[in-house]
Amino acid sequence: MTRHRIEAIDRRAIAAGLDGGGWALLPGLLDPAGCADMAGLYDRPAGFRSTVTMARHSFGRGEYRYFAYPLPPLVETLRTAFYRLLAPIANRWQERMGLAARFPEEHRDFLARCHAAGQARPTPLMLRYGPGDHNCLHQDLYGEHVFPLQAAILLSAPGADFTGGEFVLTEQRPRMQSRVEVVPLAQGDAVVFAVNQRPIAGGRGDYRVTMRHGVSTVRSGRRHMLGIILHDAA
Numbered sequence: 001m002t003r004h005r006i007e008a009i010d011r012r013a014i015a016a017g018l019d020g021g022g023w024a025l026l027p028g029l030l031d032p033a034g035c036a037d038m039a040g041l042y043d044r045p046a047g048f049r050s051t052v053t054m055a056r057h058s059f060g061r062g063e064y065r066y067f068a069y070p071l072p073p074l075v076e077t078l079r080t081a082f083y084r085l086l087a088p089i090a091n092r093w094q095e096r097m098g099l100a101a102r103f104p105e106e107h108r109d110f111l112a113r114c115h116a117a118g119q120a121r122p123t124p125l126m127l128r129y130g131p132g133d134h135n136c137l138h139q140d141l142y143g144e145h146v147f148p149l150q151a152a153i154l155l156s157a158p159g160a161d162f163t164g165g166e167f168v169l170t171e172q173r174p175r176m177q178s179r180v181e182v183v184p185l186a187q188g189d190a191v192v193f194a195v196n197q198r199p200i201a202g203g204r205g206d207y208r209v210t211m212r213h214g215v216s217t218v219r220s221g222r223r224h225m226l227g228i229i230l231h232d233a234a
């Protein structure tokens, strides 16, 4: 079993990052061997339900694959653990944003809700980028049911395996210009971030801002990323 550190994560530190800027970094979630094992799955297409060529949909350039059910054990473990970690934070955000949906404690109960509504296809994915590839700013919304936080883990080593290819987030505040953040990921680090909107405390109560994420152009080498989205797709 590949080592991972998700059970050791401090929810308060994650919550502080998410409340402050809409994202939080989890350093060293996977070790380099675990990253290499995971990235190696990309070349075994039997484990995936579909492959998307990003240029064909004007999503950017590069390729990604959605895992099929049953998920690889480590992906399943990480997805379940991320959900358990994030559900209380998500529920607090929903309340602050004036959104009605609340999330159960366990992922299987939320997935049952997705599946009953016709969102039954797995969304965890692996992305692979080479020189010139990039991922345009987007949101991973796949139907009515949306869990407001997601995670992604960088499987390749910046500077050694690839250059460029920075994970970026933008934040659009009402009637204001967008702000951008580059998330400084090392190999094995995870980033947790807002899928769609996040609450910000203002002078007259909370307001919502819209978040998007993407990847700047990879200059050289090859970059693999594991994406853990917590709602399933229609």
Ligand SMILES: O=C(O)CCC(=O)C(=O)O
Residues within 6 Å of the ligand: 127, 135, 140, 151, 152, 167, 213, 214, 215, 225, 226, 227, 228
């Ligand atoms: O390759 C990346 O860093 C972006 C991954 C992504 O868009 C996702 O996990 O939803």
Ligand SMILES: [Fe+2]
Residues within 6 Å of the ligand: 138, 139, 140, 213, 227
């Ligand atoms: Fe994404």
